[in-house]
Amino acid sequence: MTIAVCGRATMANAKRIVFDEGINIAPRKKSGRERLIELSLRWSAEQAARREAEQQARDALQRTMAEHRRRLQDMTGNVATDPKELISMVAAWHGLEASDILASGRSRIAVEARYDAIAAVHLLCKINGRQYSTPLLGRLFRRDHTTIIHALRKRGLR
Known part of the structure; x- marks a missing residue:
């Protein structure tokens, strides 16, 4: 059994005795500078x-964009550079016409194809170094920019 005597006085102005049997001796209070x-x-x-987490997220996004570009090249043999071409390709992949994606229909198939097309055009712009704003994408798809933001969030791009 070890006995330690604390240097601070208690309320009764007596020295405190602390036993070392499972009781931790309180460390001295840190000064303002130390804190x-x-x-x-x-x-x-x-x-x-x-910063490390942000860098990892940027690296993951770069890898994702490169993977999407490879998939796009595999689908067509080359990368589409025109957003209208890309919309037509996504529509064909879903078994629809490009006009179905640009139309105001809200069927599940059309909405899923539209969201995929919005994500594809957004990624294509990032890959090619162009910056399409959400209002510009909205005009391209005949939608409000908040619908574009919703589609990108649904596809995990925002």
Whole structure:
């Protein structure tokens, strides 16, 4: 049995005696500077972890875009550069016409094909380095830009 005498005085101004049998001796209180350094180091570590996670997400997106481009090349033998061509290809893949995707119909088949076409055009623009805004994609698909955002979220691209 070890006995430790605490250097701080208690309320009764007597020294505290702490037994070392399963009782942890409380560490001394950290100064404001030490707490600030500890918080700063913790924040730096969190920021580094966040940057690493963002970099991994960007790398995963790049791999996904490359995979989609390979699949697109396998489907057609070359990469479509015109969004209208891509819409026609996605429509054919779903067994529909391009006009069905651009129409206002809300059948499940048409909506799924439309969402796939929106995702494909969005990825094609990213692969080719062009930046299509959601309002521009909305005009292309004759939809509101919020519908485009919804479609991209459904396909995991936003």
